[in-house]
Amino acid sequence: EIVLTQSPGTLSLSPGERATLSCRASQSVSSSYLAWYQQKPGQAPRLLIYGASSRATGIPDRFSGSGSGTDFTLTISRLEPEDFAVYYCQQYGSSPKHTFGQGTKLEIK
Amino acid sequence: EVQLVESGGGLVQPGGSLRLSCAASGFTFSSYSMNWVRQAPGKGLEWVSYISSSSSTIYYADSVKGRFTISRDNAKNSLYLQMNSLRDEDTAVYYCARGSLRCLDPWGQGTLVTVSS
Numbered sequence: 001e002i003v004l005t006q007s008p009g010t011l012s013l014s015p016g017e018r019a020t021l022s023c024r025a026s027q028s029v030s031s032s033y034l035a036w037y038q039q040k041p042g043q044a045p046r047l048l049i050y051g052a053s054s055r056a057t058g059i060p061d062r063f064s065g066s067g068s069g070t071d072f073t074l075t076i077s078r079l080e081p082e083d084f085a086v087y088y089c090q091q092y093g094s095s096p097k098h099t100f101g102q103g104t105k106l107e108i109k
Numbered sequence: 110e111v112q113l114v115e116s117g118g119g120l121v122q123p124g125g126s127l128r129l130s131c132a133a134s135g136f137t138f139s140s141y142s143m144n145w146v147r148q149a150p151g152k153g154l155e156w157v158s159y160i161s162s163s164s165s166t167i168y169y170a171d172s173v174k175g176r177f178t179i180s181r182d183n184a185k186n187s188l189y190l191q192m193n194s195l196r197d198e199d200t201a202v203y204y205c206a207r208g209s210l211r212c213l214d215p216w217g218q219g220t221l222v223t224v225s226s
Contacts, residue, residue, distance in 0.1 A: 035212035037154075044204055045154065047214035056214060088154055092211035097168045098144065098156035 002027050004089050006101035012109040019076040021104045023089035028069045033092040036065055036074045039103075040085045048087075049074060076106075084108050111135040111215055113205050118220030125195050125224070131188040131205030131217055139163075139183035142208035145190050146216070147201035155201075158190065159208070173199075195224045 003026040013019055031052035037045040047056040049065035052072055062077040076083055089101040117129040145157040158179040159168040167179055178191040188205050202221050206213035
């Protein structure tokens with residue numbers, strides 16, 4: 001079973017700054033199978049990035065994904081107030097079918 | 110508009126049963142795999158179960174195997190999760206999510222299941 005470890009656990013930044021979130025896999029993951037989600041309090045998760053680097057429909061271009069193998073990154077180029085939330089990476093596999101990282105909380109500094 | 114709406118959550122005693130439903134609209138339900146994902150209060154996301162578009166392939170997380178059963182009715186555009194032998198640790202918000210491009214999109218708003226005596 002592949003384990004996804006996200007870092008940092010909490011990231012404190014100000015609007016306008018750049019955010020870099022990390023997701024490390026315990027084994028190599030196909031880039032096609034790595035996604036990122038955003039979850040705001042009281043809301044369901046929303047898909048941001050799929051295939052490691054493709055933005056989902058309607059996602060602003062300040063969000064970008066990169067990486068391969070065991071190291072993946074979600075970057076938010078210039079933080080907007082609405083970007084402060086919890087972010088999860090997710091890997092599609094065989095069994096379990098979907099594995100999530102533990103999440104990174106992006107909070108306002 | 111693609112929409113998923115869960116229902117059926119509530120308070121149940123340990124050892125009890127509950128059946129969750131997810132009503133889909135705005136897309137060809139029979140063409141997509143579907144999943145259940147849960148989130149315990151204040152915790153992260155945990156995938157629970159997967160069902161292929163034709164119901165021919167089903168997977169469960171080890172934590173629910175033998176107790177939960179996923180099913181779907183393509184004629185009714187509906188997904189179900191039958192939960193038996195419920196435990197305290199099954200307390201969570203349960204989301205249904207469409208499988209798409211090896212990820213989950215979109216998600217329903219969730220339904221809360223509370224297991225407590």
